[in-house]
Amino acid sequence: MNGWEQWVHRPQRFWLRRALFQVHLWGGLALGLYVLVVCLSGSAAVFNSELYAYFLPRPKPVVIAGKRMDRTEVRVAAQRAYPNAKVTRVLDYHDPQLADVVTLGIGVNAPQRFFDPYTGKDVGNARPLGLQMVSWFSQMHMNLMMGYPGRLANGVGGFLTALLTLTGLVLWWPGIRRWRDCLMIRTKATPKRLNWQLHTVIGFWTFAICFMWCLTGGYLVFPRRIDDAIHRYIAVPMGWKFNFARITHSIHVGDFAGWPMKAIWVVLGLVPPFLLVTGFIMWWNRVITPWRKRASVDRLSAPDSGAGAEKAGSPITEPVFEADSGS
Numbered sequence: 001m002n003g004w005e006q007w008v009h010r011p012q013r014f015w016l017r018r019a020l021f022q023v024h025l026w027g028g029l030a031l032g033l034y035v036l037v038v039c040l041s042g043s044a045a046v047f048n049s050e051l052y053a054y055f056l057p058r059p060k061p062v063v064i065a066g067k068r069m070d071r072t073e074v075r076v077a078a079q080r081a082y083p084n085a086k087v088t089r090v091l092d093y094h095d096p097q098l099a100d101v102v103t104l105g106i107g108v109n110a111p112q113r114f115f116d117p118y119t120g121k122d123v124g125n126a127r128p129l130g131l132q133m134v135s136w137f138s139q140m141h142m143n144l145m146m147g148y149p150g151r152l153a154n155g156v157g158g159f160l161t162a163l164l165t166l167t168g169l170v171l172w173w174p175g176i177r178r179w180r181d182c183l184m185i186r187t188k189a190t191p192k193r194l195n196w197q198l199h200t201v202i203g204f205w206t207f208a209i210c211f212m213w214c215l216t217g218g219y220l221v222f223p224r225r226i227d228d229a230i231h232r233y234i235a236v237p238m239g240w241k242f243n244f245a246r247i248t249h250s251i252h253v254g255d256f257a258g259w260p261m262k263a264i265w266v267v268l269g270l271v272p273p274f275l276l277v278t279g280f281i282m283w284w285n286r287v288i289t290p291w292r293k294r295a296s297v298d299r300l301s302a303p304d305s306g307a308g309a310e311k312a313g314s315p316i317t318e319p320v321f322e323a324d325s326g327s
Contacts, residue, residue, distance in 0.1 A: 041141040043269030055130035060099035060114040077120030155221025162214035199278035
């Protein structure tokens, strides 16, 4: 049986699949925390613009009384009111009936207060908690709360996770005789097998959207260089004219078919963390639980017994169930 026949009929015994299993296993463990953070914050940030508009406070009306302070005077009044903070910005609406907005600190979540430009008094919070949370989730999803270095890391992580999803798709293939059995979940199964089904079946059916999110997320970090290549080698020769960055962003956040599509994106955004959890359970059952049992036996066995130590160093192999054994 040559390599192709082995892949078609008995892929579990094919050397390339075994190698990809190791890549998928350790890649999932290495990228697990990143996937968890990005996906959860991404689901929370899907309705970012709507939530931002909802929580954004309206301009604060004030009573016109005497001469209006300029920005410097408002800054001095704000610094006097908050001596331990650093006034970094004063926003003047240029409307005599509206209060100024003073930013106290640096960063997207720096506190903001309304100040009466006639009396110099603090008249309310200009950045409520809801607005801070919306901004926090957005920044966490875009740059992992680490500024530009975090954004670069996010782009690299997106492309690496795309490769991880590809290895998962390859590992899904159970063989020509069994592939239909791996398209559905059978609830009448042992807990370990049910967890394996949840991981493989849901991973298969959501592969396309997870792969799309990874690629578009990585692209949105490096749009200029990728756009130049697309326009030079694809768009210009074929006469296409479109804003690829805008289209990619709309697809990434589900902003192309109204709020129902965004709601679907929120739910599907929880799939990668779910696959992460089920994969972690598989690893725990396959590696940690046997290792703990062997360690317990070793403690009770004679000092010259080396069987437990030999098994502890055995390679991590893919769990094989009857439905995917190919036999």
